Amino acid sequence: MVAVPNIVIAGGGVVGTSIAYFLANNYDMPVTLIDPVGIAPGASGKAGGFLARDWRDGTPLQDLHRQGFQLHQDTANDMQNQKSIPDIDYRRLTCSAVAIDESAETVQKPRSKKLKDVEWVDENVVMGSMLMGDESSIAQVHPRKFCEALWQTAQTKVGSTLQKGRIVKALLKKAVEDDTMAIIQAVELDNGQILPADKLVIACGPWTYEANTWFQDYNEKHDASIFIPDITGVKCHSILVKSPKVLSQAVFFEGDGTLGDGDLEVYPRPDGDCYINGFPDEESVVTERPGEETLDRAALDLLQKAMQQTASKELFQGQSTTIPHTEQVCYWPETIDGLPLLGSLPGVSGAFVATGHSVWGILQGPSTGKAMAELIMEGQSKSLDLESFGLERFQLDETV
Numbered sequence: 001m002v003a004v005p006n007i008v009i010a011g012g013g014v015v016g017t018s019i020a021y022f023l024a025n026n027y028d029m030p031v032t033l034i035d036p037v038g039i040a041p042g043a044s045g046k047a048g049g050f051l052a053r054d055w056r057d058g059t060p061l062q063d064l065h066r067q068g069f070q071l072h073q074d075t076a077n078d079m080q081n082q083k084s085i086p087d088i089d090y091r092r093l094t095c096s097a098v099a100i101d102e103s104a105e106t107v108q109k110p111r112s113k114k115l116k117d118v119e120w121v122d123e124n125v126v127m128g129s130m131l132m133g134d135e136s137s138i139a140q141v142h143p144r145k146f147c148e149a150l151w152q153t154a155q156t157k158v159g160s161t162l163q164k165g166r167i168v169k170a171l172l173k174k175a176v177e178d179d180t181m182a183i184i185q186a187v188e189l190d191n192g193q194i195l196p197a198d199k200l201v202i203a204c205g206p207w208t209y210e211a212n213t214w215f216q217d218y219n220e221k222h223d224a225s226i227f228i229p230d231i232t233g234v235k236c237h238s239i240l241v242k243s244p245k246v247l248s249q250a251v252f253f254e255g256d257g258t259l260g261d262g263d264l265e266v267y268p269r270p271d272g273d274c275y276i277n278g279f280p281d282e283e284s285v286v287t288e289r290p291g292e293e294t295l296d297r298a299a300l301d302l303l304q305k306a307m308q309q310t311a312s313k314e315l316f317q318g319q320s321t322t323i324p325h326t327e328q329v330c331y332w333p334e335t336i337d338g339l340p341l342l343g344s345l346p347g348v349s350g351a352f353v354a355t356g357h358s359v360w361g362i363l364q365g366p367s368t369g370k371a372m373a374e375l376i377m378e379g380q381s382k383s384l385d386l387e388s389f390g391l392e393r394f395q396l397d398e399t400v
Contacts, residue, residue, distance in 0.1 A: 011203035013044035018369025071366035206233030233331035238277035239324035
């Protein structure tokens with residue numbers, strides 16, 4: 001009988017749950033998922049869930065991006081066939097970019113004829129528009145519901161387990177055949193518990209950089225240099241408001257900077273909610289803990305003001321104020337070169353890293369999950385070429 005490896009995944013976001021899903025579906029392999037809060041505690045639960053098939057064509061991300069788009073359709077079909085899985089609100093829709101005059105509080109009459117590419121934006125502030133995609137290339141999913149469905153599948157199909165906590169140390173031994181390599185054996189949690197780990201996947205989003213401390217003792221004892229390149233985060237607020245009708249067009253507003261740095265993005269959902277975000281903070285090292293991110297009232301008020309100005313008539317029936325039913329904030333992860341970190345952790349047999357997808361984590365989560373599941377179980381990914389995303393590209397300079 002072949003022994004089943006102990007696979008530990010650190011991070012309960014879309015990447016961690018996607019890996020768990022594909023390990024369950026394609027390999028009948030259970031995992032232990034470790035997260036200090038639970039499933040989708042950060043950006044994976046508070047993102048917009050916007051999916052655009054070809055917006056990374058011509059870049060190293062093209063295959064990862066396009067496969068992610070298709071896998072969202074495939075997993076939505078799979079979820080629909082599982083009667084016990086709640087609806088994940090996957091659907092196709094359209095998307096337009098709209099240039100607006102942010103200084104136009106009110107204009108007595110429209111500046112142009114009815115805009116054929118725009119479903120719901122107030123015409124009095126529109127300076128121009130362009131269709132960015134139709135139902136063939138644009139879709140959306142509710143990110144938290146998606147992550148929960150991925151995880152529920154892994155639980156029910158193969159018995160994967162969730163344990164709340166935080167890893168504080170990786171327990172390693174030196175490889176006999178190669179003394180430059182370490183082998184993962186277990187992880188220690190913040191409550192002192194030791195969990196066996198033949199495979200360890202680090203998928204902690206903007207908190208991934210903290211995993212460097214897990215290897216500190218081994219590095220000092222064996223004069224090793226196991227490290228994960230810097231991961232930073234971008235803090236972004238969002239609000240949710242109810243529309244009087246269900247809309248089917250996402251809109252990217254492009255302003256003149258009057259309201260602030262950045263632009264407004266609006267993703268209507270099939271339940272009548274409108275997800276609104278924009279004007280992100282500067283990139284920085286994330287020091288706030290998962291689930292404890294603080295709200296900035298000024299940032300939330302800015303979103304309300306911008307939304308009221310651009311869609312008061314169509315979305316809010318001319319109301320003078322718009323009260324969100326949800327206010328939230330999260331961080332998305334960034335890498336130094338803008339490409340995710342996907343692959344084996346150099347110097348540690350059995351350890352892997354999967355993070356750094358920037359604003360496209362929800363879209364690229366499934367393709368990442370499938371590729372990483374293949375790498376973990378077969379030693380290489382069959383579905384994607386991961387060379388461009390490997391951590392080896394940073395190994396020559398540990399200060400990067």
